[in-house]
Amino acid sequence: MIRKAFYLPLALLGLAVAGPAVGAVARLNHVWLSDSTDAATARLQLSGFTRAHYFRLHHPDREVIDLLATRAGSTLRLPRADGWVRQVRIGLRPNGALRLVFTTASAAHMRLVWLRPGRAGRQMLIELRGFGPASVARGQGLPRPVAARLAPADDGRDIIVTVDPGHGGIDPGTIGRYGTEEKNITLAIGRWLAQRIDRQRGMRATMTRDSDVYLTLRERMRVARRDHADLFVSIHVNDVGDPYIKGAQVYILSLHGASSEAARILAARENAADQLAGVKLQGKSHTLATVLLNLSQTTTIAHSMVAARDVLRALGSSVPVNKENVQQAAFVVLKSPTIPSMLVETDYMSDPTEELKLRQPWYQRRIADAIFHGILAYFRSHPPAGTLFAEERAAHMRTLVARNGH
Numbered sequence: 224m225i226r227k228a229f230y231l232p233l234a235l236l237g238l239a240v241a242g243p244a245v246g247a248v249a250r251l252n253h254v255w256l257s258d259s260t261d262a263a264t265a266r267l268q269l270s271g272f273t274r275a276h277y278f279r280l281h282h283p284d285r286e287v288i289d290l291l292a293t294r295a296g297s298t299l300r301l302p303r304a305d306g307w308v309r310q311v312r313i314g315l316r317p318n319g320a321l322r323l324v325f326t327t328a329s330a331a332h333m334r335l336v337w338l339r340p341g342r343a344g345r346q347m348l349i350e351l352r353g354f355g356p357a358s359v360a361r362g363q364g365l366p367r368p369v370a371a372r373l374a375p376a377d378d379g380r381d382i383i384v385t386v387d388p389g390h391g392g393i394d395p396g397t398i399g400r401y402g403t404e405e406k407n408i409t410l411a412i413g414r415w416l417a418q419r420i421d422r423q424r425g426m427r428a429t430m431t432r433d434s435d436v437y438l439t440l441r442e443r444m445r446v447a448r449r450d451h452a453d454l455f456v457s458i459h460v461n462d463v464g465d466p467y468i469k470g471a472q473v474y475i476l477s478l479h480g481a482s483s484e485a486a487r488i489l490a491a492r493e494n495a496a497d498q499l500a501g502v503k504l505q506g507k508s509h510t511l512a513t514v515l516l517n518l519s520q521t522t523t524i525a526h527s528m529v530a531a532r533d534v535l536r537a538l539g540s541s542v543p544v545n546k547e548n549v550q551q552a553a554f555v556v557l558k559s560p561t562i563p564s565m566l567v568e569t570d571y572m573s574d575p576t577e578e579l580k581l582r583q584p585w586y587q588r589r590i591a592d593a594i595f596h597g598i599l600a601y602f603r604s605h606p607p608a609g610t611l612f613a614e615e616r617a618a619h620m621r622t623l624v625a626r627n628g629h
């Protein structure tokens with residue numbers, strides 16, 4: 224099959240790039256590709272070193288590499304791909320990363336290797352090695368036809384989690400004794416969390432913000448709706464000097480008042496972000512609209528509660544937690560009528576030791592990992608219909624039934 228070489232719409236890319244505010248931006252100037260029947264090597268020529276995140280997506284199998292703070296060079300041409308690597312694509316992420324996507328004929332292991340720096344900058348080798356059945360051969364070679372409902376479905380979609388780093392821009396949130404601003408800690412933890420989610424097969428993260436920008440609470444909810452999120456997780460750090468609250472806590476929306484006085488105070492403070500920025504809170508709804516909203520929210524709150532309990536449990540196994548129960552309060556940011564939502568107060572900054580710890584990547588990552596494992600536990604037991612998680616759970620149930628001889 225002859226396929227036309229794919230050329231980048233460079234003009235469009237150039238317009239779309241709003242590079243990161245700090246640090247040097249690398250350029251991707253060349254991509255070479257050589258592939259065999261079940262493996263491939265890509266060589267990237269970059270103007271300099273750049274950090275990279277990589278992960279795997281399925282249906283179809285894709286290997287994804289995000290080159291942070293990188294743009295496409297003006298002479299970049301993507302290689303033709305019509306073998307085991309079926310397609311090479313490139314795109315810009317809102318955070319200024321350049322995303323490379325290799326669509327492969329089977330799932331692959333990926334390894335990134337930096338070569339020694341040369342005159343033209345840096346070269347990165349991407350080694351892709353296929354494993355498992357090739358997608359094209361899936362379902363072939365079976366001894367007898369299987370019923371359609373038992374055949375493995377290939378269209379299980381990814382679960383979408385919208386990660387919301389609290390505050391940002393003109394709204395710093397809580398400020399610690401050493402000047403640590405909540406907005407920076409929530410962004411760091413949020414990024415770790417999104418990255419961890421993206422590494423999980425069958426799950427994908429979106430972020431309400433991936434830079435130091437101000438968003439109203441309603442804009443944050445709008446992102447979750449736009450991305451068709453299955454879960455919304457807002458990340459915060461507790462206030463300095465709040466005598467009521469210490470340790471990590473997980474909150475969900477309450478329609479009937481806060482579960483404690485401390486929860487009420489906290490909700491008032493987190494909700495105040497919009498007033499600080501001079502935004503008028505909307506929401507003067509008619510009675511009927513309120514009733515309908517409450518009806519759908521009741522179901523959503525039930526799901527939020529289950530998810531929040533899983534996250535609190537996971538947090539409790541790696542960081543100190545304050546309350547054994549999930550707290551309920553009237554947080555505006557949790558008011559999506561159909562998307563289960565939670566707000567995680569990851570830690571507190573009233574203790575300067577704790578504040579300094581929160582600035583450490585290892586600690587931010589520990590918190591993010593704990594939240595991730597809670598989310599994973601929730602979706603394993605409550606997979607939304609049509610997702611890969613739902614299919615795998617159904618397959619698992621069938622195996623259990625088969626083992627029991629039914």
Ligand SMILES: [Zn+2]
Nearest residue numbers: 389396459460
């Ligand atoms: Zn906050």
